[in-house]
Amino acid sequence: DAKTTQPNSMESNEEEPVHLPCNHSTISGTDYIHWYRQLPSQGPEYVIHGLTSNVNNRMASLAIAEDRKSSTLILHRATLRDAAVYYCIHSKGAQKLVFGQGTRLTINP
């Protein structure tokens, strides 16, 4: 199963940027890097995904290292509603995403 490494927890302050790191040293050339987040009492929610180039959407930005062995999810201006567990996954498309334990992000007011 595809394995990623993320910090167990991170903390940030409201309205500040947050950089969530992920290592995926076993990624294959055709695997996408996916980020999902899970708010309390809800199912995971798609955040962003990319292959090689950096990606931006209304929720976040994804910065992918040149060797693709690591990536960083960037929340440009965190709000209290961004407090969640963030999962980094690499997979071909959305086929059988294998979730690790993720990073629990706490946002301080």
Add this chain to the structure above:
Amino acid sequence: DTGVSQNPRHKITKRGQNVTFRCDPISEHNRLYWYRQTLGQGPEFLTYFQNEAQLEKSRLLSDRFSAERPKGSFSTLEIQRTEQGDSAMYLCASTITGTGLSNEKLFFGSGTQLSVL
């Protein structure tokens, strides 16, 4: 787009009873997944369907578990002779395939929380 719907949201049962959960995916989605999640852990893959065909089952899925997707639309997950270790959140997700890997993302329901007493 009403999202992925799961019923019931909560189920409490006694050990040894059978339970069935239902998942209604987003209408045009041809692929449907079941995951299980215990407290403090990420979701674990159980099985998935491409239309009505069950294409893969995890080793986690014992013979007490069975899933169906009879008409390629909604799906059911049944657990027979429940055990306390089956207590978990059961999550369903769907996606549409065939439009390119770059378009594939999973849409999850809110899950069914099972408690086995």
